[in-house]
Amino acid sequence: MRIGTVLAAFMLSTAAAPAVADIYGYIDAEGIAHFSTERVDERYQLFVRGDVPFDSSRLGAGPAPAPASPLASYLASHPGLKKVENLLHETADEFALDPALLKAVMAAESAFNPRAVSPKGAIGLMQIMPATAERYGLQGDRRRSLEQKLTDPKINIRLAARYLRDLHRLFPTQPELVIASYNAGEGAVQKHNNRIPPYPETRNYVQVVKQFYQLYKPAANALAVALQHDGPAPRRIRMTLPGRRNMPETMEATHD
Template sequence: MRLFRLLCGLSFVCAAGLAHADVYGYIDEAGNAHFAAERLDERYQLFLQGDASFDSSKLSAPRAAASAAAATAPAWLTQHPALRKYEPLLEAAAQEYAIDLPLLKAVMAAESGFNADAVSPKGAIGLMQVMPATAERYGLQTDRKKTVEQKLADPKTNIRLAARYLRDLMHRFSGELALVLASYNAGEGAVEKYRNQVPPYPETRNYVKLVTQFYRVFQPAQAAAAAPEQQPRRVFLTIPGRANMPAPQTQQY
């Protein structure tokens, strides 16, 4: 049933014209990969078009990073050392809340680039960029020892809360993946405001595109093909439109 819901969700994404998203990127002098759902400036080059192979060898890079440019882009994602570190927590949360493991990985990649210390300008915290207000809805409370924000910084707590939230969004939107991802980014209230469609926010639409593409990369066949020889550095993901993004809109269950 879980696989059926995800397949239905992917079908919805395709129908909405969001699954075949182009991904642009470049590798900087330090060997870090930068990804975006549109060309932000002259450094960004198209290296993933629609359903084409995800290949970072198409990226131009300074000579100092030439060896990094030779790695396939799946390796930057699937072989990232931080991802391997948190994989047991992801697997446990995926099993506990019946969420597809590749989906959890894709959300983590898009949200934080596997950085457990990430904090967004709007206060989203940790690997899965969970908002404190969302955590409080699920019973996480400040106590004498730690605040909600400090508790959310714990990778296990962060991943479990995100998985639980994604499970509830799956139920709420009948497994339609585009709506689940849009809700995770903008809040379920925003999706319902637009009559259960992806809101017309640039950040949200680009977010759905990116996570959908990364979800494909983390599928077992793609992940197995990733080159393990080179150890990737941190992945930076740029989602346009954040400056104009409304505050997340949520509703109580």
């Protein structure tokens, strides 16, 4: 069963789930798209309302509502995403995952930057920790260190997909715990009695991934062309999550 199928079912029941967070955003003069689960200042405008029902199973039943800003188009057609889209779909099929979930995690984790490095040392598109990579058998060699290998999109995405698949097996009917575990580790979720840990970053991360998941479902993707905006396309994304000091830093420039 795909994680996305379970995620859709979960969204129909909010009994044990925290309130869904609003997401705010804006594109600055340098073409950088900023997103946050809080309105940090007056530049941030409401991007996605958190109280809108999130039933992904209905997204294909009719036209999706057009977002009110070009940020949706940016996320749906980001050049970094386009470079790995085929790889994402191939990997999703291999590990029985929903490609929309992989895209949502990638957007929240690295903003599509394959050379992103977090303050804690997570690397690449899906922000894999070296220790997690070692758990799955990845090792450095004479040609490339483990850290360098994690900047390879194929290696990085496949490791993330294997981890998400295993988390889904651990929490087969609780996709919100799969997402929380990806952020905080399954140990933290288990420590808190198989509930989302009370960490501001993790709680907001779960909401952001769920909202981005909705955006990346096929019905929403069909709007990408219609939502193109005038002016130069944004080049980068910055995500602000309460509890997280900042988005991963880059090891080197990845955009022309």
